[in-house]
Amino acid sequence: MNTIEQSNEVYSENGIVYPSKVMLDLADLKKVYPTPKGDYVVLEDLNLQILKEEFVTIIGHSGCGKTTMLSMIAGLNPISGGNISVLGNPVKGPGPDRGVIFQSPSLMPWMTALQNVLLGVNQVFPQATKGQREDIAKYYLHKVGLENAFHKKASELSQGMQQRVGIARAFAIKPKVLLLDEPFGMLDSLTRGELQDILIEIWNKEKITAVMITHDVDEAIFLADRVIMMTSGPRAKIGDILSIDFERPRTRKSVLESDDYYTYRKHLIDFLEH
Amino acid sequence: MEQEMVLKNEKSMSASFKQLLLKLTPSVKKDGIIKSMKNAGITLLSILLFIGLWHMGSKALYNKEADYKVEKALQERGEEAAAAERACIESGDSSCQPNTLPSPTQVWASLKSLVADHQVIKADKAAFAEKLSATNEKLIAQGKDPIVYTGRASFIDIVLTSIKTVFAGFLLALLIAVPIGIIIGLSPSLRSAFNWFIQVFKPVSPVVWYLLVFMIVKTLYIGDSSDNAFVISFISVGLCAMWATLVNTAMGVSSVDKDYINVAKVLKLGTFQKVFKVILPSSLPLIFTGLRITLSVAWMVLIAIELLAQSQGLGLFVWEEFQNGANDSNSKIIVAMFVIGIIGFLLDRLMLTVQNMVSFNKNEMA
Numbered sequence: 001m002n003t004i005e006q007s008n009e010v011y012s013e014n015g016i017v018y019p020s021k022v023m024l025d026l027a028d029l030k031k032v033y034p035t036p037k038g039d040y041v042v043l044e045d046l047n048l049q050i051l052k053e054e055f056v057t058i059i060g061h062s063g064c065g066k067t068t069m070l071s072m073i074a075g076l077n078p079i080s081g082g083n084i085s086v087l088g089n090p091v092k093g094p095g096p097d098r099g100v101i102f103q104s105p106s107l108m109p110w111m112t113a114l115q116n117v118l119l120g121v122n123q124v125f126p127q128a129t130k131g132q133r134e135d136i137a138k139y140y141l142h143k144v145g146l147e148n149a150f151h152k153k154a155s156e157l158s159q160g161m162q163q164r165v166g167i168a169r170a171f172a173i174k175p176k177v178l179l180l181d182e183p184f185g186m187l188d189s190l191t192r193g194e195l196q197d198i199l200i201e202i203w204n205k206e207k208i209t210a211v212m213i214t215h216d217v218d219e220a221i222f223l224a225d226r227v228i229m230m231t232s233g234p235r236a237k238i239g240d241i242l243s244i245d246f247e248r249p250r251t252r253k254s255v256l257e258s259d260d261y262y263t264y265r266k267h268l269i270d271f272l273e274h
Numbered sequence: 275m276e277q278e279m280v281l282k283n284e285k286s287m288s289a290s291f292k293q294l295l296l297k298l299t300p301s302v303k304k305d306g307i308i309k310s311m312k313n314a315g316i317t318l319l320s321i322l323l324f325i326g327l328w329h330m331g332s333k334a335l336y337n338k339e340a341d342y343k344v345e346k347a348l349q350e351r352g353e354e355a356a357a358a359e360r361a362c363i364e365s366g367d368s369s370c371q372p373n374t375l376p377s378p379t380q381v382w383a384s385l386k387s388l389v390a391d392h393q394v395i396k397a398d399k400a401a402f403a404e405k406l407s408a409t410n411e412k413l414i415a416q417g418k419d420p421i422v423y424t425g426r427a428s429f430i431d432i433v434l435t436s437i438k439t440v441f442a443g444f445l446l447a448l449l450i451a452v453p454i455g456i457i458i459g460l461s462p463s464l465r466s467a468f469n470w471f472i473q474v475f476k477p478v479s480p481v482v483w484y485l486l487v488f489m490i491v492k493t494l495y496i497g498d499s500s501d502n503a504f505v506i507s508f509i510s511v512g513l514c515a516m517w518a519t520l521v522n523t524a525m526g527v528s529s530v531d532k533d534y535i536n537v538a539k540v541l542k543l544g545t546f547q548k549v550f551k552v553i554l555p556s557s558l559p560l561i562f563t564g565l566r567i568t569l570s571v572a573w574m575v576l577i578a579i580e581l582l583a584q585s586q587g588l589g590l591f592v593w594e595e596f597q598n599g600a601n602d603s604n605s606k607i608i609v610a611m612f613v614i615g616i617i618g619f620l621l622d623r624l625m626l627t628v629q630n631m632v633s634f635n636k637n638e639m640a
Contacts, residue, residue: 076536094539106533110555110634119551123541155634
């Protein structure tokens with residue numbers, strides 16, 4: 001309980017919310033799937049405000065509705081009740097202002113790495129020249145360490161490299177919000193670590209508001225400003241929020257050496273085990 | 275000590291020799307060569323076995339037919355006639371040979387005679403062209419149609435006509451089935467609207483397709499004396515064979531990976547971009563699977579349709595040889611059968627190669 005009050009202070013002071021600071025607002029969000037046996041309520045009364053330039057990770061048991069929530073923010077899944085708004089504008093469908101990094105890299109396997117990134121860039125910057133758009137795509141591919149793989153077919157890249165392209169594609173369209181659905185879940189732990197470093201390095205530069213689902217407690221702490229814990233479904237909602245007060249930019253070493261790290265970790269594991 | 279040295283030396287020698295060998299023939303390659311040689315051996319062996327069985331079978335049938343002929347002669351015309359019949363059969367005279375399944379050697383001889391016949395006709399054609407070149411030039415200069423060779427077609431010409439027909443039919447199938455498949459694949463309501471149509475027309479036999487096309491083309495060609503057999507046969511072949519492509523294209527387009535569609539949605543791609551950059555490339559492998567089936571079906575129905583349409587192809591060749599009943603007709607039919615089979619196999623290989631070229635995920639293709 002203590003932590004909820006603490007984290008509330010991040011965006012409210014003396015009960016007054018400063019909406020200008022809020023990037024993403026989920027209000028009384030509800031998701032219902034009709035089944036032959038009656039309605040199945042996945043999410044209910046879900047309230048969450050995410051600030052500009054904030055990195056939030058969401059943790060919870062499998063099937064609790066994390067992915068449902070994220071795809072509703074992305075506009076890929078219709079809302080049953082409540083509201084989602086980005087900078088005060090209600091979400092009415094998918095759009096490039098909310099970039100998504102999917103669990104599977106979801107690259108077009110017949111395109112090269114560069115073409116995959118350009119697919120988005122061309123769409124978002126139609127007024128730019130071809131050269132400028134290519135420069136943008138190449139810049140982000142460079143950032144994720146793929147400067148030697150511009151012209152490789154996506155199907156020829158390893159899972160880890162494909163997900164790097166996924167990261168580059170998401171950042172290159174300069175979204176307002178970045179949604180990450182367990183992007184590293186399918187990778188081995190070494191590759192996962194590398195990609196976390198790459199992600200946070202780009203993020204430190206761009207500071208795009210990010211919402212990331214993860215199953216990995218260490219990942220949740222290392223990347224986030226706040227860790228959102230969701231209760232198990234049905235009727236899942238926000239169970240607890242934990243603020244992570246490490247300074248940015250962080251290094252894995254400094255995080256691991258901090259005493260707070262183990263306190264945070266214990267807090268999250270206690271929540272998940274109950 | 276010394277022994278040890280020698281042993282060591284030997285060991286290192288043999289090791290370096292092995293390394294050299296490995297360098298010369300990388301193990302994977304070596305295994306590959308052995309494996310492919312083994313496969314080739316097995317194939318060759320099975321071919322020989324097949325020819326042997328065929329030979330024995332045709333011999334047994336030949337003997338049965340010969341015995342029957344002798345027996346018949348004995349009953350109808352007495353012993354003398356029977357002995358004469360037996361002697362005639364054994365002499366190999368073509369007038370009294372039993373008419374049954376030809377042996378491999380007979381088929382081989384027929385193949386050679388067909389090729390020789392082609393050479394003769396080719397020479398004949400060349401002579402004809404030379405003789406008439408001056409006349410034809412004049413005719414063309416006067417704006418009239420040149421005189422063309424109308425002699426008998428050789429076996430090679432017949433095969434070429436069949437291949438031409440099959441490709442024209444295939445092209446027609448492609449031009450009809452792929453666009454319609456894409457359109458009905460994109461729209462679920464159109465898909466259900468077309469579904470009965472596909473289900474009803476897909477199983478219709480080639481013969482009926484031919485008759486349908488005949489009815490229409492015949493009327494369209496009224497007053498036109500030119501030969502419409504080719505047109506009728508390639509349209510029938512195309513209509514018969516297009517269904518696999520239509521169904522596969524519609525399926526490929528309608529079952530694009532949801533992740534790709536989500537990406538397209540997030541990027542807000544327009545309809546045109548979505549279709550040409552995402553949906554079509556991702557359904558290409560299935561479209562080509564359909565095209566491959568279409569080509570093999572086209573080749574299979576071609577024979578029946580050419581026969582009906584009287585188009586100068588392999589179908590008509592087989593039918594005419596059967597009707598003809600000459601001494602070597604049966605073996606010519608078998609030659610045609612092998613030619614049909616081998617060309618069908620080559621066409622399938624060709625499509626498989628193209629299919630592998632367009633498939634973006636080599637692992638998914640078995």
